[in-house]
Structure formats: C-alpha cells, structure tokens
Amino acid sequence: MMSPISSGRPLTRLTSWLDGIDPGVHRRVKGLRLVTAYGIAAMLGALHGISHSLPDAGSLSALAGNFALWASVSEGQTTRGKSARDLLLLSVAATIGAASFIALAPLTGGMGRPGLELILVSGAFCAGYLRRYGVLGAGIGSQLYLGQLLTFNAQLTPIALETAIAAGAIAAVAAIVPRMLSGPAERPPPFAPLAAGRGLVSPALSMGLQAAAATAIIVALDFLIGLTEAVWAITACAYVIANSTGATLDRVRRRIIGTAIGVPLGLVFLPIAGHIPLVVWIAAALAMIVYAVALPERYDIACGAFAFTLIVTLAANGEHSIPLLAARAWETLVGGLLGLAAALLLFPIRVRPAEQS
Numbered sequence: 017m018m019s020p021i022s023s024g025r026p027l028t029r030l031t032s033w034l035d036g037i038d039p040g041v042h043r044r045v046k047g048l049r050l051v052t053a054y055g056i057a058a059m060l061g062a063l064h065g066i067s068h069s070l071p072d073a074g075s076l077s078a079l080a081g082n083f084a085l086w087a088s089v090s091e092g093q094t095t096r097g098k099s100a101r102d103l104l105l106l107s108v109a110a111t112i113g114a115a116s117f118i119a120l121a122p123l124t125g126g127m128g129r130p131g132l133e134l135i136l137v138s139g140a141f142c143a144g145y146l147r148r149y150g151v152l153g154a155g156i157g158s159q160l161y162l163g164q165l166l167t168f169n170a171q172l173t174p175i176a177l178e179t180a181i182a183a184g185a186i187a188a189v190a191a192i193v194p195r196m197l198s199g200p201a202e203r204p205p206p207f208a209p210l211a212a213g214r215g216l217v218s219p220a221l222s223m224g225l226q227a228a229a230a231t232a233i234i235v236a237l238d239f240l241i242g243l244t245e246a247v248w249a250i251t252a253c254a255y256v257i258a259n260s261t262g263a264t265l266d267r268v269r270r271r272i273i274g275t276a277i278g279v280p281l282g283l284v285f286l287p288i289a290g291h292i293p294l295v296v297w298i299a300a301a302l303a304m305i306v307y308a309v310a311l312p313e314r315y316d317i318a319c320g321a322f323a324f325t326l327i328v329t330l331a332a333n334g335e336h337s338i339p340l341l342a343a344r345a346w347e348t349l350v351g352g353l354l355g356l357a358a359a360l361l362l363f364p365i366r367v368r369p370a371e372q373s
C-alpha cells in the first residue's frame with residue numbers, strides 16, 4: 017500500500033518547483049488573476065441580458081474571455097492605477113484588432129479561408145514591431161493580432177462590430193477587477209528593452225517584417241496545399257520572433273519542445289472530456305497558472321502548458337478529432353521553423369552576445 021508521503025510526492029515536487037521559480041508567489045497570484053479574469057468575462061458574456069440583442073451573440077462569451085485573459089497576460093505594471101490603465105488599453109487594442117478584421121474581411125473573403133488569413137499578416141507585424149514601445153507596446157501589438165485571430169476563429173460577420181465592442185468592454189471590467197484585488201502581491205519581471213541592432217533597419221522593424229513575411233508564407237502554403245489549422249502555424253511564427261537571431265532560435269526550440277509535450281498530455285484527457293468536463297476545465301485552469309509562472313523564464317514549460325490547455329478546452333467544447341488536435345504539434349513546428357528562417361534571412365538582427373535576450 018502506498019504511504020501518504022510517497023503518494024504526495026508529485027504534489028510536493030510541483031510545490032517545490034513553484035517555490036523555486038516563484039519564491040514570492042507573485043506569478044502564481046497573476047496566474048490566478050488571469051484565470052479569474054477569463055471566468056468573469058466569459059460568464060458576463062454568456063448572460064442573456066447582455067448578449068440577447070447582439071448579432072453573433074454566441075461568440076461574445078469566448079471573445080470577452082480571451083480578450084480579458086490575454087490582456088491580463090500582457091499587462092506588466094507594479095501599481096493598481098497603471099495596471100488598470102494598461103488593462104483598459106489592452107482591451108481596447110483587442111477590440112481594434114477584431115474591428116480591423118471585420119472591416120477587411122469583405123475585401124479578402126472572396127479568396128476563401130487563406131484570404132481571411134491574409135489579414136493576420138498585419139497583426140503579426142504589429143506583434144513584432146510594437147515591442148519598440150516597451151511592455152505596453154508589446155502587449156498592444158499582441159492584442160491587435162489576437163483580436164484578429166479570435167475574430168477569425170469566431171467567423172464574425174461584418175454586422176458583428178457591436179459584439180466585438182461589447183466583448184472589449186466586458187474584458188476591460190473583468191481584467192481590471194481582479195487586478196484591483198491582487199494589489200501589491202505582484203512583481204512583474206522587468207521588460208527587456210530592444211538592443212541597438214547592427215543591421216540595415218531597426219530591430220523592431222526587423223521583427224515586424226520577419227513575423228509578417230513568415231505569416232504570408234504560411235497563408236500561401238494554406239492556399240496551395242491546405243493546412244489543418246494554418247492559424248496555429250501563424251501564431252507560432254508570430255511569437256517566436258525575438259530581438260536577436262539567437263534569441264529567436266532559442267524560442268523556436270523551446271516552443272517546439274513544449275508543444276510536443278503539452279499536446280500528447282492534452283490528448284490523454286480526451287476520454288474524460290465529454291464525461292467529466294469539470295475536471296478538464298480545472299486542469300486547464302491549473303495549466304494556465306503554470307503558464308503564468310513559467311512564461312518569463314521557462315518559455316518551453318509555458319508553451320507546453322498552453323498547448324495542453326488548448327487541446328483540453330477544444331475537447332471539452334466537443335472537438336474530439338485526434339488528427340485535428342494533434343495538428344497543433346506539427347503546425348507549431350512549421351510555424352516555428354518558418355519564423356526562424358525569416359529571422360535568419362530577412363534583416364537578421366545582429367547584436368552583441370551580452371545584449372541578446
């Protein structure tokens with residue numbers, strides 16, 4: 017019979033790891049905050065009194081939840097006032113990203129799915145280029161891209177602009193309230209500024225062009241041969257681009273390793289996803305806390321945690337196709353490698369080794 021001590025070892029190891037990487041529990045507080053923000057926004061978006069008069073109202077809950085979640089991830093201030101300001105701006109940025117997709121969709125929709133994916137080129141560029149403006153700029157660039165991506169996934173029609181605006185308003189409230197309660201218990205890590213590059217263009221412009229070029233290649237591949245979920249590859253290439261070629265290589269390696277571990281772990285949960293969804297959602301929430309803890313220093317663990325969360329939440333929402341879910345791994349590989357190729361070939365960012373991050 018297993019002793020209580022031995023049966024508790026996995027939990028003890030996890031606690032020890034968390035204490036080692038997050039000794040002041042600051043990141044765990046942020047992890048709880050972003051999960052709470054998602055839950056509040058999703059709940060408000062699902063209320064009939066809020067959504068019943070909106071077009072495409074069925075998408076409101078998911079849009080608001082994700083706007084709030086990723087705004088909370090990107091925010092990195094130390095005081096309540098500055099955090100509230102940034103969370104509002106980040107929610108507005110996600111709304112603008114969604115609105116830009118809705119506005120441009122009629123112009124590119126005639127080309128089918130790859131035509132709509134082409135809009136994401138602009139978002140990917142912003143995700144790279146706006147890092148020149150520090151932590152808030154990086155967050156706004158990311159939210160612009162994610163607003164486009166989430167709107168693409170929701171398949172919103174041009175009449176759904178009101179729904180996107182409502183999602184942004186709900187997200188702002190849902191993200192700000194938990195931050196007001198967390199108070200001084202958070203100490204975000206310092207944001208690494210962009211080093212002065214030695215190339216023909218600035219590092220920020222290089223990052224934007226690299227992400228945009230890799231995205232355009234993926235859209236072309238989807239048009240020519242068809243990809244299961246091209247947006248997964250696009251997201252991978254947009255977020256592996258870093259402020260030096262060496263740092264991009266490291267992020268590609270870590271993202272591929274993390275995703276290759278997180279996807280199979282998520283697939284293990286498929287048999288219970290349809291029968292015990294509560295367990296799946298609890299596991300997803302815990303994984304997002306691990307994501308928040310690991311993100312600043314252990315990008316591989318963070319990517320694994322998010323890949324796990326994506327797979328199990330898709331399964332809990334009724335998607336049980338193993339080929340589609342497993343495509344997350346190989347499309348991350350495609351996107352990561354194309355991002356690396358862009359970083360190596362298109363205005364590579366060369367900095368002194370001490371400046372790489």
